[in-house]
Amino acid sequence: MKFSHFIPAVCLLLSVACSNKDSNSLDEHAPETSLADLKVYNGLEVTLFASEPMFSNPTNMDIDARGRVWVCEAYNYRNQFNPKNPVKKEGDRIMILEDTDGDGKADKSKVFYQGTDVNAALGICVLGNKVIVSCSPNVFVFTDEDGDDVPEKKEILFQGIKGVQHDHAIHAFLFGHDGRLYFNMGNEGGLLVDAKGDTVVDVYGNKIIAKGKPYRDGLALRCNLDGSNVEVIGNNFRNNYELTVDPFGTVWQSDNDDDGNKSTRINYVMEHGNYGYKDEITGASWYKRRTNMEKEIPFRHWHLNDPGVVPNVLQTGAGSPTGMSMYEGTMLPEVFQGQIVHAEPGHNVVRAYPIENDGAGYKATIVNILEGQKDQWFRPADITVAPDGSLFVADWYDPGVGGHQMGDVDRGRIYRIAKPKSGYKITPPDVSSPDGAMQALLSPNPATRYIGWSALASFGDQAEGALQKLWTSDQVRHRAQALWLLGKLNNKGDAYISQALADKESNIRIEGIRVAKLLKKDILPIATLLMNDSSVQVRREVALALTGIATADAAEVWAQLAIQYNGKDRWYLEALGIGASKTEDLYFKAWKKKVGTNWNTPANSDIVWRSRSKYAMPLMAELIKASDEKEMLRYYRSFDFQKDPSKQQVLSMLVQQTQGDKVLYALKHMDASKLKMTPPVMNALNKVLDQYAGKIEFVELVSSFKLQSRANDLLQLGILYPDSATGKESIKALLDWNRIDLIDRVLNSKNRDEAQAMIKALWPYMYEKKTIEIMERVVMDSAKEMELRKLAVKTFGGPWESEDRLLTLAKEKKIPITLQAAAAGVFQTAWRSTLREEAAKYLKLPGSKEGASLPTVAVLVEKSGDAVKGKEVFKTVCNSCHRVNNEGVNFGPDLSEISDKLPKEAIYTAILYPDQGISFGFEGWRIKLHDGSSAFGRIVSETEDKIDMQYMNNQQTVLKENIQSRTKLESSLMPSNLQATMTEQELVDLVEYLITLKKKDGSLSLRQ
Structure with a gap:
C-alpha cells in the first residue's frame, strides 16, 4: 500500500476491469494462478500459506513465537477517496492465521480485534501478551492477559500523529536486540504526542515536531518498551516505510522518493544523521535551485552535495519500498544470512541487500528472492521471518501500489518461502531456564527473541552462565546478542564492555561503544x-x-x-x-x-567545508579565492549552513577581494536582513545586477536583497518569460512583496498576450490564498476575453487549496455557465475521485446532440458500445483532423495506437475536456502580423525565414519579416463542444472503437 502517490494510468484502468469480476478475471487472478507466476530463488520453494476469503488486503504482519501470522487488513483503506469501493462499517480487522497441522497452509483464522480505529493500520508488533498496532493518529498497545486471543485492554502508547490513513505516517514497531523499540514515520507524521496529550520531548531535550527545529520530515526513532526515553536517531527522510536492526545495533531502512524520480534508497541510519530530503536549514524541496546542485536527479533528490547529509548505502531507482526485516536464520542460502530482506511492491519483487563495508559506511548489491513474472498484481507489502527461519510475504495483491487508491478490496495472499518440502511445525519456546531462554534469544523470529530476551533479563545474574556460552562462541552475531544483556549484569557489566572494546571483531568493538552509551557510561x-x-x-x-x-x-x-x-x-x-x-x-x-x-590539503579542506564552526569561514574564504569557478561552488554552498553573524563580514570581504562569478556568489549567499550594507557591497551589487539583467541571477539578488525599487523590472521579466524560472520567480517575489497592484495592472490591461503570460507565471503559486483570489477575479470578470477566463479556470487544477475553492464556487453557483465545462475539465483531471463526483452535482456538464448533459466520465467508462458503429462515427466526426492507419487528415495527433497510450477514462476526458491535455507538438499559436492581421493554428514547420501553419485542412505560410509577435494558446485547437455533434450512444461507440486501436504484432487490429 504505501506505498506511493504514483498511480499509473494502467492501474486505474485495471481497477475498473477488476470491479466487474467476471469469470475470466477471477481465473486470471486466482491464488493458484498468481502462485504459479512467482519465481523464487534457486533452491527454495514458495507456497501459498493463506489467501482470500480468509482475509484481504494485508498491509503489515508479524509472526508470534507459536508460528501464527498476525495480519493487519485494509479493506477500508482510504475509502473517502474510493467511493466505489465497499466499506466495512465495523472497521478493519487484526487477524490471526494458524497452521494447526504443520503442512505449511493456514487452516484456522480468528479476529483478534476489529474497529474503525484500526482502519488500514500500517504496523503490527507482537511482544508476548502485548500487541503494538500502528494506525495514525495513534499507536495502540493491546494486552491479552489471559491468552484467549481477545484483548482485555487497549491503551495508547503515542498519539497526535498527522496523516490519518496516510501511507507516509506512523509505521511498524520492532523489538531490537538491545531491548528497545525501534520505529519510524514518514514525512506526513509531523509530530509525536504521548498518552497524556503532551508533545513528546526526546532524550536530547527536543520536541518531536518534524518542522525543522531541529528535525525534519521522516523520522527514525527508538524508545524504551514503555514508550519512555524516545530518541530520534535519524531525520529528513521522505517515506521511510519500515526499519530493521542487526544484532550489533546498526539500524537499516528503506526510503521512498518523490514518486517518479527513480531515487528510492536503502539507508544505514547513522545516529543523529540528516538524510537530505529537504534543505536542512530552510526546508526547501530538493528540486529548488541551490548552489552546487547535483546534476543527476537521483543525487539531487537527497541533497548529496550538501555538507551535513549522510550518504546512501544503495539507490534502487524507481519503486515503492515497504516492509523490511533482518534475516538471522539459517534455512535460507548463505547469501541471505545476516542480510536485509525487503518487499518492493512497485517492482513486484522481494529482495535481499548483501552488505559490504565501504570506508566508515556500507554499500550493497541486490539479490532477488521472489519475483512476479507476468502478474503485475503481485504487491509484496511486508516480509517477516518465522521461528523456523522461513520467510513469510504479505501480498497486498492489487493492480496498484496504494497511494490512497486500490483497485481490489477482496484479495490478498500470504506466501511462505522455505526449503522444498519443508513442513511448518513450530514448538513454542520454553524459557523457564536460562538455557531455554538463550535458545529463544537466538531465534530468527523477533517475537520469539523478545520472549527469550525478557526471560534472560529477569534471571539477572543467574543468566550469566548461559550468556557466557554465547559470548565465547565462534558465532559473532550470537556473541553480539549476548553482549547487550551481559553489559547490564550487576558488578560485571563493565568487565564485559571492556572485553568487547578490546575484541578482535570490529563490530563487537562498535557494539561495546553502543552498550556503554545505552548504560550511560x-x-x-x-x-x-x-x-x-x-x-x-x-x-x-x-x-x-x-x-x-x-x-x-x-x-x-x-x-x-x-x-x-x-x-x-x-x-x-x-x-x-x-x-x-x-x-x-x-x-x-x-x-x-x-x-x-x-590545514590547506585536499583532505583538510573537506574538514573545513563540513564544519559548522565560525572559525571555518575565514578558511573557506581562502579556499574560494584559490579555487576555480567550479570548485568554489561547494564552499559557497557551505556558507548556507553557517549561523554565526560573522558570516556576513566574511562574504563582504570576498565581494571586495574577488572578481567575476565569485562576487556574484558572495552576494547570493549573504543574508540581507543581517547585513550592514556598505558602499563597496552596494557598488558590487549594482554592478552585478547590471551584468545579469534579465537572468535568473538578477531575480535572485533582487529578491534576496528585497530591492522593491526593481519591482517593475521583475514585472517585465514575468511577462516576457512566463514559462521559465526567471519569469515565475519574478512574479513570486512580487507576490511575497504583496505587489498585487502591479499584477492586476497587467491582468486588466488591453494587451491579451501580456495578461495570458501573467496567468501562466502565477499558475505555480495557486496554493496561496492571494493567488487564488487574483485568479478568481479574472474568472468572474465578464469584461475579459473568454479565452483568458478559461485559462484562469484551468489554473485551479492541481493544488488542493485551489481545487477546493473552485468546488466552493461551484456549490455556491458562482461559476458562469460559459465556464462550467472548463471547470468540469479541472475536476475531471483532479486526483481526488470524491472531488470529481462532488463537483458533478453542481456543474452543467457537456451536453450531447440530444441536448441533455452527459453523465460523468466515471459513469461513461462503465458503458459498453459498438466498436463497428464507433468507426463510422469516427469517419464522420474525427477524420477531418485525425488519422488512423494512414487515413484522415494529419492535423491532430495520429490515433492509430491511442489505446496503447491512454486508458478509456483518459480518452473520454480528452474528448470532453480537450484543454486539459494538449499533446506536445499540437499546441495552437496565434501570430500577429505587422499589417494588423493574424494567423492561427499549429506550427507544422519553421525555417529561418518562414513559418508554415495549419488549421484543419487549411495551410498558410507566414514570412518571419512580417511577424510582430506570436503567442502559444493554452486552449486546445480541438473543438470544445465536439460531443455536441454526437448522441450519448454515438460517443460511447466512438470510444469503444478508439480503445481497439492498438499496435499488435506490428499491425493494427480492430478488436471486437
Whole structure:
C-alpha cells in the first residue's frame, strides 16, 4: 500500500476491469494462478500459506513465537477517496492465521480485534501478551492477559500523529536486540504526542515536531518498551516505510522518493544523521535551485552535495519500498544470512541487500528472492521471518501500489518461502531456564527473541552462565546478542564492555561503544582508548559518541580522529561533523591547532567545508579565492549552513577581494536582513545586477536583497518569460512583496498576450490564498476575453487549496455557465475521485446532440458500445483532423495506437475536456502580423525565414519579416463542444472503437 502517490494510468484502468469480476478475471487472478507466476530463488520453494476469503488486503504482519501470522487488513483503506469501493462499517480487522497441522497452509483464522480505529493500520508488533498496532493518529498497545486471543485492554502508547490513513505516517514497531523499540514515520507524521496529550520531548531535550527545529520530515526513532526515553536517531527522510536492526545495533531502512524520480534508497541510519530530503536549514524541496546542485536527479533528490547529509548505502531507482526485516536464520542460502530482506511492491519483487563495508559506511548489491513474472498484481507489502527461519510475504495483491487508491478490496495472499518440502511445525519456546531462554534469544523470529530476551533479563545474574556460552562462541552475531544483556549484569557489566572494546571483531568493538552509551557510561575514556583504532568504522562510532561532550579532552580526541580522515570517505566525514554538532567551535579550534599551517590539503579542506564552526569561514574564504569557478561552488554552498553573524563580514570581504562569478556568489549567499550594507557591497551589487539583467541571477539578488525599487523590472521579466524560472520567480517575489497592484495592472490591461503570460507565471503559486483570489477575479470578470477566463479556470487544477475553492464556487453557483465545462475539465483531471463526483452535482456538464448533459466520465467508462458503429462515427466526426492507419487528415495527433497510450477514462476526458491535455507538438499559436492581421493554428514547420501553419485542412505560410509577435494558446485547437455533434450512444461507440486501436504484432487490429 504505501506505498506511493504514483498511480499509473494502467492501474486505474485495471481497477475498473477488476470491479466487474467476471469469470475470466477471477481465473486470471486466482491464488493458484498468481502462485504459479512467482519465481523464487534457486533452491527454495514458495507456497501459498493463506489467501482470500480468509482475509484481504494485508498491509503489515508479524509472526508470534507459536508460528501464527498476525495480519493487519485494509479493506477500508482510504475509502473517502474510493467511493466505489465497499466499506466495512465495523472497521478493519487484526487477524490471526494458524497452521494447526504443520503442512505449511493456514487452516484456522480468528479476529483478534476489529474497529474503525484500526482502519488500514500500517504496523503490527507482537511482544508476548502485548500487541503494538500502528494506525495514525495513534499507536495502540493491546494486552491479552489471559491468552484467549481477545484483548482485555487497549491503551495508547503515542498519539497526535498527522496523516490519518496516510501511507507516509506512523509505521511498524520492532523489538531490537538491545531491548528497545525501534520505529519510524514518514514525512506526513509531523509530530509525536504521548498518552497524556503532551508533545513528546526526546532524550536530547527536543520536541518531536518534524518542522525543522531541529528535525525534519521522516523520522527514525527508538524508545524504551514503555514508550519512555524516545530518541530520534535519524531525520529528513521522505517515506521511510519500515526499519530493521542487526544484532550489533546498526539500524537499516528503506526510503521512498518523490514518486517518479527513480531515487528510492536503502539507508544505514547513522545516529543523529540528516538524510537530505529537504534543505536542512530552510526546508526547501530538493528540486529548488541551490548552489552546487547535483546534476543527476537521483543525487539531487537527497541533497548529496550538501555538507551535513549522510550518504546512501544503495539507490534502487524507481519503486515503492515497504516492509523490511533482518534475516538471522539459517534455512535460507548463505547469501541471505545476516542480510536485509525487503518487499518492493512497485517492482513486484522481494529482495535481499548483501552488505559490504565501504570506508566508515556500507554499500550493497541486490539479490532477488521472489519475483512476479507476468502478474503485475503481485504487491509484496511486508516480509517477516518465522521461528523456523522461513520467510513469510504479505501480498497486498492489487493492480496498484496504494497511494490512497486500490483497485481490489477482496484479495490478498500470504506466501511462505522455505526449503522444498519443508513442513511448518513450530514448538513454542520454553524459557523457564536460562538455557531455554538463550535458545529463544537466538531465534530468527523477533517475537520469539523478545520472549527469550525478557526471560534472560529477569534471571539477572543467574543468566550469566548461559550468556557466557554465547559470548565465547565462534558465532559473532550470537556473541553480539549476548553482549547487550551481559553489559547490564550487576558488578560485571563493565568487565564485559571492556572485553568487547578490546575484541578482535570490529563490530563487537562498535557494539561495546553502543552498550556503554545505552548504560550511560563515561564515554571519554572509551573514546580515548579507541581514537586510533585500526578500523575506520570503529573510529566513526567514536566520533558519533562524542556528540555533546563539551570538554577540552573531548576536543583533543575529536581532533585526533579528524586528522585520520583520508579525503575520500564521506561516511567518516559526516560522522566527524555529527560528533562536533553541539561543540563546533571548541572541536574545530583543537583540530586547527593540531594541523597548524598544514590545514590547506585536499583532505583538510573537506574538514573545513563540513564544519559548522565560525572559525571555518575565514578558511573557506581562502579556499574560494584559490579555487576555480567550479570548485568554489561547494564552499559557497557551505556558507548556507553557517549561523554565526560573522558570516556576513566574511562574504563582504570576498565581494571586495574577488572578481567575476565569485562576487556574484558572495552576494547570493549573504543574508540581507543581517547585513550592514556598505558602499563597496552596494557598488558590487549594482554592478552585478547590471551584468545579469534579465537572468535568473538578477531575480535572485533582487529578491534576496528585497530591492522593491526593481519591482517593475521583475514585472517585465514575468511577462516576457512566463514559462521559465526567471519569469515565475519574478512574479513570486512580487507576490511575497504583496505587489498585487502591479499584477492586476497587467491582468486588466488591453494587451491579451501580456495578461495570458501573467496567468501562466502565477499558475505555480495557486496554493496561496492571494493567488487564488487574483485568479478568481479574472474568472468572474465578464469584461475579459473568454479565452483568458478559461485559462484562469484551468489554473485551479492541481493544488488542493485551489481545487477546493473552485468546488466552493461551484456549490455556491458562482461559476458562469460559459465556464462550467472548463471547470468540469479541472475536476475531471483532479486526483481526488470524491472531488470529481462532488463537483458533478453542481456543474452543467457537456451536453450531447440530444441536448441533455452527459453523465460523468466515471459513469461513461462503465458503458459498453459498438466498436463497428464507433468507426463510422469516427469517419464522420474525427477524420477531418485525425488519422488512423494512414487515413484522415494529419492535423491532430495520429490515433492509430491511442489505446496503447491512454486508458478509456483518459480518452473520454480528452474528448470532453480537450484543454486539459494538449499533446506536445499540437499546441495552437496565434501570430500577429505587422499589417494588423493574424494567423492561427499549429506550427507544422519553421525555417529561418518562414513559418508554415495549419488549421484543419487549411495551410498558410507566414514570412518571419512580417511577424510582430506570436503567442502559444493554452486552449486546445480541438473543438470544445465536439460531443455536441454526437448522441450519448454515438460517443460511447466512438470510444469503444478508439480503445481497439492498438499496435499488435506490428499491425493494427480492430478488436471486437
